Amino acid sequence: MIKEVTDGGASMGLLRMCVGSAGEVRPTVASLIPPRPEHRAAFEAAGVDIVAGPEAARRAAATADLMQVEWWNNPYVNDFLVNADLPVGRILLHSRGHFDAPWMCPSVELLSRVDGCTVTAPSAAANPRFDRNRVQAGLPPARCVFSAAGLNAPTDAVSGSREDGDDHVRIGYLGTVEPIKMHSATLEIAARVVRAAPEVDFEFAGDGPLEDYRTEADRLGIGDRVRFIGFQTDPAAFLRSLDIFCYPLNPYTYATSEKALQEAMLAGLPCVAFPVGGVRDLLTPDSALLVKDPDQCVDACLELVRNQELRRAYGEQARCRINSFTERQEWRTELALARDEVMSRPARPRQSLGVGPGKLFEFCTDRHACPTDGLDAGQRADFARVAAFVDDDYTDWLDSRN
Numbered sequence: 001m002i003k004e005v006t007d008g009g010a011s012m013g014l015l016r017m018c019v020g021s022a023g024e025v026r027p028t029v030a031s032l033i034p035p036r037p038e039h040r041a042a043f044e045a046a047g048v049d050i051v052a053g054p055e056a057a058r059r060a061a062a063t064a065d066l067m068q069v070e071w072w073n074n075p076y077v078n079d080f081l082v083n084a085d086l087p088v089g090r091i092l093l094h095s096r097g098h099f100d101a102p103w104m105c106p107s108v109e110l111l112s113r114v115d116g117c118t119v120t121a122p123s124a125a126a127n128p129r130f131d132r133n134r135v136q137a138g139l140p141p142a143r144c145v146f147s148a149a150g151l152n153a154p155t156d157a158v159s160g161s162r163e164d165g166d167d168h169v170r171i172g173y174l175g176t177v178e179p180i181k182m183h184s185a186t187l188e189i190a191a192r193v194v195r196a197a198p199e200v201d202f203e204f205a206g207d208g209p210l211e212d213y214r215t216e217a218d219r220l221g222i223g224d225r226v227r228f229i230g231f232q233t234d235p236a237a238f239l240r241s242l243d244i245f246c247y248p249l250n251p252y253t254y255a256t257s258e259k260a261l262q263e264a265m266l267a268g269l270p271c272v273a274f275p276v277g278g279v280r281d282l283l284t285p286d287s288a289l290l291v292k293d294p295d296q297c298v299d300a301c302l303e304l305v306r307n308q309e310l311r312r313a314y315g316e317q318a319r320c321r322i323n324s325f326t327e328r329q330e331w332r333t334e335l336a337l338a339r340d341e342v343m344s345r346p347a348r349p350r351q352s353l354g355v356g357p358g359k360l361f362e363f364c365t366d367r368h369a370c371p372t373d374g375l376d377a378g379q380r381a382d383f384a385r386v387a388a389f390v391d392d393d394y395t396d397w398l399d400s401r402n
Helices: 009-020 037-045 054-063 075-083 128-136 186-196 210-219 235-240 259-266 294-305 308-323 331-343 357-364 377-401
Strands: 002-004 028-033 049-052 067-071 086-089 091-095 116-119 169-174 200-205 226-230 244-247 271-273 348-350
Touching: 002 009, 002 067, 002 075, 009 037, 009 259, 028 054, 028 075, 037 049, 049 054, 054 086, 067 075, 075 357, 075 377, 091 331, 116 331, 169 186, 169 235, 169 259, 169 294, 186 200, 186 210, 186 226, 186 294, 200 235, 210 226, 235 259, 244 259, 244 294, 259 271, 259 308, 271 294, 294 308, 357 377
Parallel strands: 002 028, 028 049, 067 091, 091 116, 169 200, 169 244, 200 226, 244 271
Antiparallel strands: 086 348
């Protein structure tokens, strides 16, 4: 079960899980919000049945051996888990948000509604507040079921040193282009790099408020050196056009398995990134340039711009790292073990708890997992940008019910 089947990372991770896990599993996907036809078609083309709406989800749960919930903090899924009269069964909560991020840690009360929990990044399970909550809810330790990415057209050649006659160095980003995801100083970083190295161009691939970013680039005087090219259906082709992959995320990012970063590593690109969210699980100091602040990010980009051999070396190390990443290799085994653990627990019905719409957020969310005490104004602004991902969803949901 998922909030809505889309073409986003959570849905594509779910699709990969449906077609790539154990052969004896026969999945049906319940999309609480009816999906668009083209998004439904991707699942149906892979032989995965789709049902839509809460009633259809309840009917599917009644005939299933196990209901796996694709979870991040949103009112659609939480309302279903808390307020639906669910038939006798077992539930596995598969979290796709990092518990270190604002409003992304489930409460004891919510975890008590399920029979097990898995995560998509090892560091998420290490959050002390989450670990406390799952113990109080009587759940076993959370296994990491990593959401592995793959390039649709991999190449054996290491990127980062194009030989196409263009002497410009291309630095790229792949992912959502919006303040919820990207560091607030991203374009300032780009401007400083371009001023110091006029041979550099930046390209940002992904959806978001692109006109706002173009306006900001113009204000900084780099409008002719920065391109925002929107969603890319062929990420491998985009990554092959780059020399360096720069992944400056908001320090409070909710992201975990970082499929775009995985794809860049598979393409053999040298990577510059802040070690936040799931990035710190994927990258090590010997496989990427890890930076703590915008100044270090600028310096790291320039270091790679000016040294082609260094780009080659970090590209090779990035590819080696992702190809040997244990969690990426063992996700099928961990998923099977997590499902077996849940199936070993007694099946039980779940009656509606009758939590009112205005109280649902507080009932399901542990605010203490990402404390705000001691944050300065800039940190609070970064926190608020990511928290808006959850806050806005609840606001829209409440408005739709009035």
